[in-house]
Amino acid sequence: MASHIVGLPRIGPKRELKFALESFWDGKSSAEELQNVAAGLRSCIWKQLADAGIKYIPSNTFSYYDQMLDTTAMLGAVPPRYGWKCSEVGLETYFSMARGNAHVPAMEMTKWFDTNYHYIVPELGPHIRFSYASHKAVDEFKEAKALGLDTVPVLIGPVSYLLLSKPARGTEQSFPPLSLLRYILPVYKEVVAELKAAGATWIQFDEPTLVWDLDANQLQAFAHAYSELESSLSGLNVLIETYFADLTAEAYKTLTSLKGVTGYGFDLIRGEKTLDLINNGFPSGKHLFAGVVDGRNIWANDLASSLCTLQALEGIVGKDKIIVSTSCSLLHTAVDIVNETELDKEVKSWLAFAAQKVVEVNALAKALSGHKDEAFFSTNAAAQASRKSSPKVTNEAVQKAAAALKGSDLRRATNVTARLDAQQKKLNLPILPTTTIGSFPQTIDVRRVRREFKDKKISEEDYVNAMKEEINKVVKLQEELDIDVLVHGEPERNDMVEYFGEQLSGFAFTSNGWVQSYGSRCVKPPIIYGDVSRPKPMTVFWSSLAQGMTKRPIKGMLTGPVTILNWSFVRNDQPRFKTCYQIALAIKDEVEDLEKAGITVIQIDEPALREGLPLRKAEQALYLGWAVHSFRITNCGVQDTTQIHTHMCYSNFNDIIHSIIDMDADVITIENSKSDEKLLSALPEGLKFGSGIGPGVYDVHSPRIPSDTELCVKIKNIIKVLENNMIWVNPDCGLKTRKYSEVQPALSNMVAAAKYNRQMLRRSD
DSSP: OOEOOOOOOOOOOTOOHHHHHHHHHHSSHHHHHHHHHHHHHHHHHHHHHHTTTTTBBBOOOOOSHHHHHHHHHHOOOOOOOOOOOOOSHHHHHHHHHHHHOSOOOOOOEEEEETOOEEOOOOEOTTTTTOOOOOOOHHHHHHHHHHTTTTEEEEEEEEEHHTTEEEEEETSTOOOOOOGEEEEHHHHHHHHHHHHTTTTEEEEEOOOOGSSSOHHHHHHHHHHHHHHHHHHHTTTSEEEEEOOOOOHHHHHHHHTTTTOOOOEEEEEEESSTHHHHHTTTOOOOOOOEEEEOOHHHHHHHHOOHHHHHHHHHHHHHGGGGGEEESSSSGGGSSSGGGGGGSSOOOOHTBBOOOHHHHHHHHHHHHHTTTTTOOOHHHHHHHHHHHHHHHHHTTOHHHHHHHTTTTOOOOOOSSHHHHHHHHHHHHOOOOSOOBBOSSSOOOHHHHHHHHHHHTTTSOOOOHHHHHHHHHHHHHHHHHHHHHHHHHHHOBTOOSSSHHHHHHHTTEEEOOOSSSOOOTTTEEEEEEEEEEEEOOOOOOSHHHHHHHHHHHSSSOOEEEEHHHHHHHHTTOOOOOOOSSHHHHHHHHHHHHHHHHHHHOOEEEEEEEEETTTTTTTSGGGGHHHHHHHHHHHHHEEEEEEETTSEEEEESSOOOOOHHHHHHHTTTSSSEEETTTTTTTHHHHHOOOOOOOOSSEOOOSSSTTSSOOOOOOHHHHHHHHHHHHGGGGGGGGGGGGGOOOOOOHHHHHHHHHHHHHHHHHHHHHHHHO
């Protein structure tokens, strides 16, 4: 029985790609050196899959940034501002689109479906001219071929590419990128022809938008696209891969009716209802790529249960037509648990990272063909039983407290207008107050001190003194810049979720469990294996320390419960809302302790609120209900004079704006600049924010420094849309990835622009 992997992790077991990219961007290494590192990582993982017995090994899932940007390069869909000359898209143009440069901003970046992975959003208009401008898919196929490996080249499908795009700058926002389908298909035909000539026998088109609620026109686009491609695909086996959710009955019918298609891939972890569609009818003679091994979480597969599912499917589609697969690409999970030497042994036995999932896929394929590894299955069953019975998992007091929240509606007793009046009397802030989102640059010295303390090479006293010195530097800089509400800069935190998880019960942590978020940005998600509680205060010491250095308000900085949930590997043995309520109660304790310590402004970040939104509309209201309630739980007990902020970034929040308002925060800061001010342009007409709102005025993920003139215009545009007494001025996001040489002039220009607009408002009064 055959086995298949949808896509592969790219960063390397020790983040080799991250360091190679950053070295190249800093001018410390050449393009050739970067390409050699990438080739080495690809070669290693391809050989590992071949050695593990995987038959259908993917190629072209490796990326320097993301596969959507790779597809933009392949199609020659480079926005004019990057000065591309219609030749092969090189690294300079590629990274300018992703990161911007000294002269032009980057393209918009947003979340990939409901994951913490990001993609660069294509900008398309009616006058764009597509051309075959990147041969990466063919080059990587040939690269694997030279190693003696026949791979399955993977392309983002043409319809999903267009549905995930947006109208280009200067184009009417009503312009439908899907109308360009007939213009991109010739490029796809060229790519397919080259792959056939290079010896490809299979090709995989990822069409994940098939899991959306699609209208008849969108569904028809799939039928048209693959009908047009049918003759070009002749002689190839064609796999259409879907993932992240169920398909509707209409989408399933469309997919299984596509011309020239050999097989269909389904996520049977997050798309369990798809099983019913398969049971009710599967095309005769077609292949089913059954995604029964979870590509998005780190729990070991219940092999016995998966084998039962596969055996039932085999009875429907035929013995030689079922292929065991992952539910989605393995880029969403950590690389290899072998690298984890400090994890609790019992907890470790419950886990499977990408390398282990490959073994699980092959073990299931062998078992399905009658060659079951009894010892492997027995060990797996013992681990499943251990997890169900372990006292490490359950805390009855926590479960009882969280259960009491179901059906309640906790929120602050006073409405936001009255609260803001009380807060202004205490804070006495100017109109258009300035602030930052939380973090300041994480310098080499800061990272070194944190690492040395973790490795017990320096004392706690030395560590605290070093952090105190850094915090003092950050506070003084903000005072010099005349920022109104300050932050302490978070030098003690490597990651906004990991930091809190390390101090909460029910969490486990890895040493090398890195996952790519975008480009060189990697995160190390905590593992929530049990009930969550807060044994002691987590941030009070650092926030109090910083507040003692200035008379201006310092924001207490917390990560909200929904973001901690969505940016962790979450236990799958209870509903997610139960775990979220537990985290909310822990954060509530921290909020109230910060207030007692004299912190009058507290920011509870929820950048991942939108990320967890189910892909199917019918399921969204339930999620938003408990997610918004979880946030309100965290601050329902504070005084009216304590100002609660929240922050959100890098998602499309416009369609949940009413839920964001229902969170009942006093101030909301939202990413706005990297998405071309989409937040402002798409606000529902007549919508009133009762709270303060800070649309980000510049993109922090680009090294580009905006001028004060540019920022003046941005603030003026915000004033046109929002009530000026509600507006805050701030960057898009935290500043940890930037350098001080970039941050200081950018913030200086931001403050100058805010002051200029204050003067203009006073003159107009």
